[in-house]
Amino acid sequence: MSSPHKYTLAGVMGWPVDHSRSPAIHNHWIAHHGLRGAYVLLPVHPTKLEQALRALPTLGFSGCNLTIPHKVMAIAMVDKIEPLAQRIGAVNTIVVEADGSLTGRNTDGFGYIQSLLDVQPQWRADAGPVTVVGAGGAARAIIVSLIERGANDIRLTNRSGSKANDMAQEFGAPVQAIAWEDRHEALADIALLVNTTNQGMHGQPALDLNLERLPVQALVSDVIYVPLETPLLSAAKARGNTTVNGLGMLLNQARPAFEAWFGVLPDVTPELLAKVRATL
Ligand code: NAP
Numbered sequence: 001m002s003s004p005h006k007y008t009l010a011g012v013m014g015w016p017v018d019h020s021r022s023p024a025i026h027n028h029w030i031a032h033h034g035l036r037g038a039y040v041l042l043p044v045h046p047t048k049l050e051q052a053l054r055a056l057p058t059l060g061f062s063g064c065n066l067t068i069p070h071k072v073m074a075i076a077m078v079d080k081i082e083p084l085a086q087r088i089g090a091v092n093t094i095v096v097e098a099d100g101s102l103t104g105r106n107t108d109g110f111g112y113i114q115s116l117l118d119v120q121p122q123w124r125a126d127a128g129p130v131t132v133v134g135a136g137g138a139a140r141a142i143i144v145s146l147i148e149r150g151a152n153d154i155r156l157t158n159r160s161g162s163k164a165n166d167m168a169q170e171f172g173a174p175v176q177a178i179a180w181e182d183r184h185e186a187l188a189d190i191a192l193l194v195n196t197t198n199q200g201m202h203g204q205p206a207l208d209l210n211l212e213r214l215p216v217q218a219l220v221s222d223v224i225y226v227p228l229e230t231p232l233l234s235a236a237k238a239r240g241n242t243t244v245n246g247l248g249m250l251l252n253q254a255r256p257a258f259e260a261w262f263g264v265l266p267d268v269t270p271e272l273l274a275k276v277r278a279t280l
Helices: 022-032 047-054 073-077 083-088 108-119 137-148 162-171 232-236 245-262 271-275
Strands: 008-014 037-043 060-064 093-096 102-105 130-133 154-157 174-179 190-195 219-222 242-244
Touching: 008 047, 008 083, 008 245, 022 037, 022 271, 037 060, 047 073, 047 102, 073 102, 073 162, 073 242, 083 102, 083 108, 083 137, 083 190, 083 271, 102 232, 102 245, 108 137, 108 219, 130 137, 137 154, 137 162, 154 162, 162 232, 245 271
Parallel strands: 008 037, 008 060, 130 154, 130 190, 154 174, 190 219, 219 242
Antiparallel strands: 060 093, 093 102
């Protein structure tokens, strides 16, 4: 955490990393709160990740974010891992402690849950069954966070069925694996649908999912934010469902990390939203 006089440094390590919107988000908050510091891009090759992480205290960094492909590897490289990050199996935020040791956190799930609450403040994880499409890194963070919030019926479906089966076994009772070919039926009676695959992202085909069985009251979310409205979200909107795009998750996951480094919990304001939307 910084004092008002300290110049605080943070950044994002990835490979590649130039596409990251994180500098726009964090540098906006630094300026908005009148803090001294900077948030920079840190292109770090996977073979150099441990060296780069260990150099953070020496270079005067308060911490950093991790993005593709470092989130899982970093678990074995930090001194302490918060229990939530341990359960998720990935770290997206590193905090340099006062003694120079490194703590790994994961704020992706927080970002996702907050993005739902921003759109529907009365949203509850136990309001009804949830269908999660995809079983990669984003799905892990979202599923663990949904369970923490009380979700008790999660239907998980993934193109490679073995990954969904493994995850259901790992996380236990609230998670039930559904065969990929049965995914359309898995939308019956649900309160929340989330797409965690890359299908619908710019350059990718739309997610192949028939919404016929989806209740019109269900909230439909997509972790993708390029484009802001994926074909899944437009189809859901057209039939009357409330939708949540991936930008809220991206912006909200940054808030607790910023607080850990700069000592202020920042807000997602319309001004910040407009600034980041302009980069998409
Ligand atoms: P990942 O670990 O590589 O997982 C990718 C997922 O997509 C897997 O479940 C994979 O299924 C599925 N998939 C890929 N091609 C497919 C296809 N043709 N048909 C059906 N499913 C397919 O990736 P990730 O880190 O979880 O990221 C997933 C998405 O989330 C990306 O678009 C990423 O940009 C986005 N994301 C957004 C945020 C945010 O803040 N909004 C944060 C993290 C990630 P298989 O297992 O069968 O390959």
